[in-house]
Amino acid sequence: MSSDLDKTQINDAHHPYNQAYAFSKYCSFWWLHPLFRIIKQRQLQESDIFPVLHVDSSRKQMDLFERYWSDENPSRDRSRTNNLFKLLIKCYGIPFMGIGIVAFITMSLTVIRPLFVGWLVSYFTPSSQVTAAEAYLYATGLSLVSVLLVLSRQWYFFMTYRFGFRTTVLLSTAIFQKALRLKSSALSRTSIGFIVNLLANDALKMKLAYQFLHMLWIAPFLAITLTALLWQQVGVASLAGLGVLLTLILQQSALVTLLVKFRQKYLKFADKRVRIMNEVISSMRTIKMYAWENSFAKAIRQLRRKEMDRLFSGYAFYALNVASYLLLNTITSFVTIIVYVLMGNTINSSKVFTVYSLLNSLQVALSIGVPEAIRAIIDAKVSFDRIEKHLMLDECKENPGYIQSLESNIGDQLALDNVSASWYNGFSLKDISLTVSHGKLLSIIGPVGGGKTSLLMVLLGELPLSAGTLKY
Numbered sequence: 001m002s003s004d005l006d007k008t009q010i011n012d013a014h015h016p017y018n019q020a021y022a023f024s025k026y027c028s029f030w031w032l033h034p035l036f037r038i039i040k041q042r043q044l045q046e047s048d049i050f051p052v053l054h055v056d057s058s059r060k061q062m063d064l065f066e067r068y069w070s071d072e073n074p075s076r077d078r079s080r081t082n083n084l085f086k087l088l089i090k091c092y093g094i095p096f097m098g099i100g101i102v103a104f105i106t107m108s109l110t111v112i113r114p115l116f117v118g119w120l121v122s123y124f125t126p127s128s129q130v131t132a133a134e135a136y137l138y139a140t141g142l143s144l145v146s147v148l149l150v151l152s153r154q155w156y157f158f159m160t161y162r163f164g165f166r167t168t169v170l171l172s173t174a175i176f177q178k179a180l181r182l183k184s185s186a187l188s189r190t191s192i193g194f195i196v197n198l199l200a201n202d203a204l205k206m207k208l209a210y211q212f213l214h215m216l217w218i219a220p221f222l223a224i225t226l227t228a229l230l231w232q233q234v235g236v237a238s239l240a241g242l243g244v245l246l247t248l249i250l251q252q253s254a255l256v257t258l259l260v261k262f263r264q265k266y267l268k269f270a271d272k273r274v275r276i277m278n279e280v281i282s283s284m285r286t287i288k289m290y291a292w293e294n295s296f297a298k299a300i301r302q303l304r305r306k307e308m309d310r311l312f313s314g315y316a317f318y319a320l321n322v323a324s325y326l327l328l329n330t331i332t333s334f335v336t337i338i339v340y341v342l343m344g345n346t347i348n349s350s351k352v353f354t355v356y357s358l359l360n361s362l363q364v365a366l367s368i369g370v371p372e373a374i375r376a377i378i379d380a381k382v383s384f385d386r387i388e389k390h391l392m393l394d395e396c397k398e399n400p401g402y403i404q405s406l407e408s409n410i411g412d413q414l415a416l417d418n419v420s421a422s423w424y425n426g427f428s429l430k431d432i433s434l435t436v437s438h439g440k441l442l443s444i445i446g447p448v449g450g451g452k453t454s455l456l457m458v459l460l461g462e463l464p465l466s467a468g469t470l471k472y
Contacts, residue, residue: 012054026155056162061170062177064091069174069391084171084384091170092163096210099159102152103214107222109149110361111229116142118233118354125348157211164207171203171387181395183462190393193274198390201267202383209376215369226362233355234340241336241359248328249367255321256375262314264382269307276300328367329360413437414459419468421458429454432468 012018020031038048054060068090069083116138122128123135130138175198182190230238280287280296287293333356341347414436422428429451436442444452457463458470 015053016050017053026158027151029154029158056166056169058169058173061091061166062173065170065174084388085380088167092166096163096213099156100214100217102156102159104218106149106152106156107215107218107365109145109152110364111222111225113142113145113149114354114357114361115229116145117357118350121353122348122350125350160210161207163210167206167209168203171206172199175199175203175387175390178391178393178395183394186393186395190390191275191278193276193278194271195390197267197271197274198387201270202386205379205383209380211376212369212372213376214373215365216373219365219370222365223362226358226365230336230355230358230362233351233358234336234345235343237336237340237343237345240339241332241355244335245328245332245359245362245366248324248331249371252321252324252367252371253374255317255324256371256378258317259314259321260375260378260382262310262317263379266307266310266314267382267386269303269310273300273303273307276303325363325367329356329363332359332363413472415471416458417469417471419458419470420466421454421463422466423454423463427451427454428466429458432458 016031016034017025024030035044035048035050038044065087068087119130120135120138120142123130123132123138175195179195227238227242230241276296276299280300287296333352336355336359337347337352416432416434419432420428420430427449432455444455446452454463458465
């Protein structure tokens with residue numbers, strides 16, 4: 001174990017990410033340049049890829065999961081819900097809140113930039129009192145703000161993607177490890193198709209879940225500041241634009257809710273289709289023998305058609321949502337300027353550019369950030385409910401009645417002493433005693449329902465003992 005840890009520390013120390021300077025690591029991503037040089041010459045191969053850092057590895061994520069999941073579910077209480085939310089907060093909460101400072105700086109720069117735009121454009125307005133020196137200062141300020149905005153935004157999205165992939169790895173590893181430990185009785189309540197869907201759809205969905213979560217607390221401050229600046233520019237006319245903006249945002253929120261419902265329906269049909277496909281593959285010989293190919297193909301086509309209908313409807317609403325977003329800033333700016341002019345005011349290019357930039361910044365916060373954050377939380381709840389259903393299934397545990405003897409008096413034997421065990425449906429074995437020597441070939445015979453399979457399940461540890469001991 002120590003050698004593995006030393007090897008991991010050596011790999012991390014020589015990783016280009018850890019050797020890079022802060023600017024290269026977080027802003028320019030120059031530490032990826034060796035890969036780009038390889039791509040220029042040939043296609044990337046697996047040996048060209050940098051090793052995974054220990055903090056991002058599946059082993060590290062699984063250690064975090066095992067540590068905090070046992071705290072959230074000390075007795076696997078099925079009445080408790082949303083434990084994965086608490087687990088992720090414990091795993092990534094503090095470092096994720098740290099990058100919220102960068103998100104706040106990024107959004108603050110979006111407030112400052114429209115002011116520089118207005119001041120710079122006012123220089124080109126007829127009868128302007130702005131001097132050339134001031135115009136150069138405004139242009140310099142606008143350039144610096146734009147550069148800082150790009151760099152901080154790149155770093156922020158890089159870190160949110162990283163948290164998203166860590167969460168995907170954590171959930172995927174937990175789902176797979178749980179599947180290896182399921183009892184046979186638990187396997188009857190799930191399927192391989194359901195587990196594959198958890199890995200392919202629900203866990204993978206988490207990689208984009210962190211992008212806009214910080215907007216939930218940044219957006220109110222940003223909205224208040226931008227509204228005050230907008231009021232300073234156009235006065236009461238700003239209320240007309242804000243009214244249109246809020247109306248369209250409510251429409252987008254309704255569309256996001258519909259998208260979540262369509263996703264739930266889509267996943268329902270996808271689970272059923274994958275389950276039938278797995279049954280078909282595992283029973284292909286029987287299906288061929290009875291010529292049931294057409295019947296199963298028809299059933300699968302019907303499920304696939306329903307699945308695609310829900311998927312198409314969901315993407316149609318998503319396209320409508322994107323279209324409304326693209327028109328949002330134009331509509332709100334047009335309404336604001338029209339109302340401002342109808343109130344008897346005059347406009348100039350400086351005011352138009354400033355109002356447009358302020359509304360654009362407000363749109364990013366309210367029509368993208370907050371709705372996307374809410375959608376990510378709702379999607380996560382849908383996925384977590386499905387994953388928790390899998391994680392709460394019964395798993396094989398060490399049975400207190402199973403005794404591994406290191407003494408020589410047992411020898412190479414398997415000994416059952418007054419063993420009793422029962423299934424959940426009431427069928428039970430009572431007071432079974434037998435001894436099986438090593439190297440002996442034995443057979444169990446008896447009528448149907450006599451307990452032959454149950455006895456084998458006891459030997460395998462799949463059926464827990466209610467009394468007696470099993471020594472081996």
